Amino acid sequence: MSSTLLRTVPALRGALRASGAPKAAAMASTTFVRGKATLPDLSCECIDNLTYTQRPQAATLRGASSQGDDYGALEPHISGKIMELHHTKHHQTYVNGLNSALETIAEAESKGDFTKAASVAPLLNFHGGGHINHTLFWENLAPASRDGGGEPDGALKKAIDSDFGSFDTFRKQMNTALAGIQGSGWAWLVKDKSAGTLGLVTRANQDPVSGPFVPLLGIDAWEHAYYLQYENRKAEYFDAIWNVINWKTVAARYGKD
Amino acid sequence: MVNIASLWQYLALQAPLHSSMSGEPLNLTKMGLTTYTLPALPYAYNALEPHISAQIMELHHSKHHQAYVTNLNKALESHVAAVAAGDVAAQIALQQTIKFNGGGHINHSLFWKNLAPAGTEETRADAAKGLVAEIDRTWGGLENFKKTFSAALLGIQGSGWGWLVQEGGHGGSLRIVTTKDQDPVVGGDVPILGVDMWEHAYYLQYLNGKAAYVENIWNVINWKTAEERFQGKSEDKLEEKSEL
Ligand SMILES: [Fe+2]
Numbered sequence: 478m479s480s481t482l483l484r485t486v487p488a489l490r491g492a493l494r495a496s497g498a499p500k501a502a503a504m505a506s507t508t509f510v511r512g513k514a515t516l517p518d519l520s521c522e523c524i525d526n527l528t529y530t531q532r533p534q535a536a537t538l539r540g541a542s543s544q545g546d547d548y549g550a551l552e553p554h555i556s557g558k559i560m561e562l563h564h565t566k567h568h569q570t571y572v573n574g575l576n577s578a579l580e581t582i583a584e585a586e587s588k589g590d591f592t593k594a595a596s597v598a599p600l601l602n603f604h605g606g607g608h609i610n611h612t613l614f615w616e617n618l619a620p621a622s623r624d625g626g627g628e629p630d631g632a633l634k635k636a637i638d639s640d641f642g643s644f645d646t647f648r649k650q651m652n653t654a655l656a657g658i659q660g661s662g663w664a665w666l667v668k669d670k671s672a673g674t675l676g677l678v679t680r681a682n683q684d685p686v687s688g689p690f691v692p693l694l695g696i697d698a699w700e701h702a703y704y705l706q707y708e709n710r711k712a713e714y715f716d717a718i719w720n721v722i723n724w725k726t727v728a729a730r731y732g733k734d
Numbered sequence: 735m736v737n738i739a740s741l742w743q744y745l746a747l748q749a750p751l752h753s754s755m756s757g758e759p760l761n762l763t764k765m766g767l768t769t770y771t772l773p774a775l776p777y778a779y780n781a782l783e784p785h786i787s788a789q790i791m792e793l794h795h796s797k798h799h800q801a802y803v804t805n806l807n808k809a810l811e812s813h814v815a816a817v818a819a820g821d822v823a824a825q826i827a828l829q830q831t832i833k834f835n836g837g838g839h840i841n842h843s844l845f846w847k848n849l850a851p852a853g854t855e856e857t858r859a860d861a862a863k864g865l866v867a868e869i870d871r872t873w874g875g876l877e878n879f880k881k882t883f884s885a886a887l888l889g890i891q892g893s894g895w896g897w898l899v900q901e902g903g904h905g906g907s908l909r910i911v912t913t914k915d916q917d918p919v920v921g922g923d924v925p926i927l928g929v930d931m932w933e934h935a936y937y938l939q940y941l942n943g944k945a946a947y948v949e950n951i952w953n954v955i956n957w958k959t960a961e962e963r964f965q966g967k968s969e970d971k972l973e974e975k976s977e978l
């Protein structure tokens with residue numbers, strides 16, 4: 478990520494810093510090759526079986542899995558077809574859009590056309606945000622038969638109890654936040670960096686979580702995330718997804734900064 | 735019957751609401767509360783096939799549009815109650831809900847009417863002589879207009895709508911605008927054609943291939959409706975039933 482880019486597009490600084498900073502371990506599998514973003518593997522631990530276990534440094538560049546069955550790992554809560562389209566088509570489109578935005582910016586900069594470079598900011602925000610958000614999302618999911626579902630324990634559980642009253646209250650509030658999104662967007666459990674407290678935020682479209690907040694757990698509320706299986710019954714998707722939340726990942730993110 | 739512009743005026747809370755006499759028990763009927771109803775489609779659910787599947791049309795109309803109507807009515811009812819109770823904070827809190835669901839109702843009502851089964855008279859651009867002449871003047875031809883409109887539709891980030899409008903009122907120049915989520919066309923612009931770019935509008939059939947949806951929708955555009963709107967002769971009304 479060039480520093481000139483960051484100077485040219487200040488609005489994106491937060492998001493891009495998040496993807497580059499080593500301390501943001503959750504972002505570490507957002508891989509860049511010669512300044513290009515690539516689609517991360519869905520499976521970070523195992524080639525043949527989709528596990529979703531967080532192992533940020535292990536992300537490879539092999540692209541979408543050729544093991545078609547892997548995408549079924551979150552069934553019956555999220556269908557294999559949804560997972561495959563979501564990863565190989567939607568996420569890939571954000572990666573492509575991000576790379577194309579970065580290229581346009583680099584080219585404009587090389588010609589000294591900073592107005593043109595800055596005009597790409599909305600595309601960079603949208604596609605860069607889409608890449609970051611989906612990368613975080615895959616990592617905070619896991620098959621129900623493995624690390625998915627249940628309730629958090631340890632320090633994370635304590636923090637949830639103290640900031641929301643109970644895990645149940647937290648889950649209800651998150652579902653209310655998800656249901657209240659008007660249009661496309663995401664809901665996040667976040668940690669306030671300075672206060673250290675937990676909170677819920679929603680973001681429109683692909684706006685990434687930034688500023689004082691560290692994203693711990695993200696849930697995609699775009700229609701493409703559930704429509705093939707749940708159609709208009711999005712409340713059912715919001716209920717089902719708790720069976721495949723990877724609390725190990727969320728706890729690791731909570732413990733990082 | 736109330737027309738779309740006056741509903742929008744209401745939604746924007748520019749029109750004063752009825753308020754009850756103090757001390758009287760809350761009587762929504764007396765306060766002039768009307769409820770909106772889901773309009774029937776002017777064609778069968780499978781009528782737009784193969785361009786838009788019957789399954790999409792049925793869910794889109796009977797579930798999605800119905801939800802906007804139901805939630806609009808609920809919010810309006812709460813709003814009337816909040817006005818009666820003098821609860822300003824509650825009134826403010828309801829504005830966004832009214833805008834979202836009212837917009838969803840307006841937008842879908844316009845959308846159904848500017849679609850028609852492929853191959854019918856209505857879907858021939860000949861049915862919109864005046865509009866097409868103006869499109870020619872503005873974009874140098876129908877094909878170039880379609881290309882420009884399609885590009886605007888595909889450029890929408892997230893959920894939203896693309897519209898061909900007459901800017902500022904009837905007789906205004908033609909313009910392509912997009913609105914996010916369920917924001918309706920505002921500022922006195924007259925909607926001529928609307929295309930729903932929410933994923934629910936195409937996903938079951940086109941999956942992530944929204945460019946194909948946009949390409950195919952031109953086969954089911956109702957140019958007759960577009961011409962009527964362009965000429966200021968349309969009868970875009972929202973159906974409502976009074977509680978009285
Ligand atoms: Fe998504």
Ligand SMILES: [Fe+2]
Pocket residue numbers: 794798842930932934935
């Ligand atoms: Fe819709």
